[in-house]
Amino acid sequence: MDKIAVLIPCYNESKTVAKVVTDWKQELPEAVIYVYDNNSSDNTAELAEAAGAVVRHEYQQGKGNVIRRMFREIDAECYIMIDGDDTYPAEYGRQMADLVLQKKTDMVVGDRLSSTYFEENKRPFHNFGNSLVRGSINRLFRTNIRDIMTGYRAFSYLFVKSFPVLSKGFEIETEMSIHAVEKNMRIENVIIEYRDRPEGSESKLNTYSDGLKVLKTIFRLYKNYRPMGFFGGMAAIMTVVAVGLFIPILMKYIHTGLVPNFPTLIVCGFIEMAAIISFFAGLILATIVEKDRQQFEFRLNMIDAQFKQFLK
Template sequence: MDKIAVLIPCYNEEKTIGKVVDDWKRELPEAIIYVYNNNSADRTAEIALEHGAIVRNEYMQGKGNVIRRMFREIDAECYIMIDGDDTYPAENGREMAKLVLEKQVDMVVGDRLSSTYFEENKRPFHNMGNTVVRNSINTLFKSDIRDVMTGYRAFSYEFVKTFPVLSKGFEIETEMTIHAIDKNMYVENVIIEYRDRPEDSESKLNTYSDGFKVLRTIFRLFRFYKPLGFFSIIALILLALSVGFFIPVFAEYLRTGLVLRIPTLVVCGFALIAAIMSVFTGLILSNIQEKGKRDFEMELIRLHDTSKR
């Protein structure tokens, strides 16, 4: 098992990957640096090899697919995940590794948003999107994560080996964050100095399509991790519809003593039944989720014991 593994997912980063590898070899000379090449059409893999990194390939396109491969193949006491575009400083790497190795932190988040991100990043919709995603997750999951979508993180062995990678693309960071919050894992924030990409380096992010994927991921994970809250919201909406349909029928009944809008009353009844069913669905799924958390804790204990042998 490696002591520290630096994981760099890459797709067409020949302009910056050499500097990134050199920076990490300087800051953490004891670390093993892995570059995972994701079907690059340029010299990314060749340059990474020239600068002393271990290069492996993932042929399924997408950052989530690359991270799945990394987490499966590499065993280390501490993992540091960094992008290959030279936007994150290697100087914070040792501090983040110490938090994992000495304080047993499960995930260290490289917080861009509390420092230079909004000044350095030239894409205003990205700035707004990061703020919306952070506020949404902290509100829905009652957390204090300062940067949800950062690609600069450090992980413990237990986190990596128990994290189920489901996302295929850039929404993977959101999935990691929500997993750590839900499983009550130890999370720390470290403020980092973000710098924008060099002028001749092109971002792979699509503001609108990737932003939509992230929001869809939040919606899906909220339903999965907080089923009682999710289905209670649906129940409240259905209850409001039921009451809205019932009020004119009841008002007419008080005025005339007759129920003349039978179809409306039927719709009112169906909406009320659906609201009740939604509440019970949330309760059942919440109990299943609670059992899943207990099973997860037992898996953590087993994994911890195995890693210490």
């Protein structure tokens, strides 16, 4: 088992990967630097290996697929995940590793948004999207993670081996954040400096398509992790609509003794039936989620026992 493993997922980062590997070898000389090449068409893998990294390959395209492979194959006391584009300085690595190794933090988030991100990043829609995602998740899940989509994080062994990677692409960071919150894991925020990509280095993110995937991920995970809030909210909306349609019919009946709008009354009934079904669906699923949390704690104890065996 490695003491510290630095994980660098890469796709066509030949302009920056050697510098990133060199910086991390200087900052954490005891760490093992892993570069996972994701079908690069340039010489990213060769440059990383020449700089001293352990180079491996993931042939399924997408950052989520690379992270899944890394988490499966590598055993370490502390994992540091970093992008290969040289936008995150290595000098914060020691502080983040110490939080994992000494304070038993499960996930350390490198917070760009509280420092230089909005000045350095030249893509205004990315700035807006980061703020939107951060605000949405912190409100929906009642947490205070300062940067949801940062690629600079540190993890414990327990987090890595208990995290089910479902996303295939850049929405993986959102999934990590919500998983840590929902499983009551210890989270710390570390404010880091952010610098924009160097000239000639191109971002792989598509503002609109990747942003839409992130929003879909938030929607899916809120439904899965907070079913009572999701289906209960739907039930409340449908009840308000049904009541809004029913009140005029009720008022006419009180004044005239007649029900002139039977089609509307029937629609009200169907909407309210759907609301009741939605409410009880949320109730049942919330019970299932609670049972899953209990089972997760048992699985976490098994992983912890395995971790202690590794350390012996």
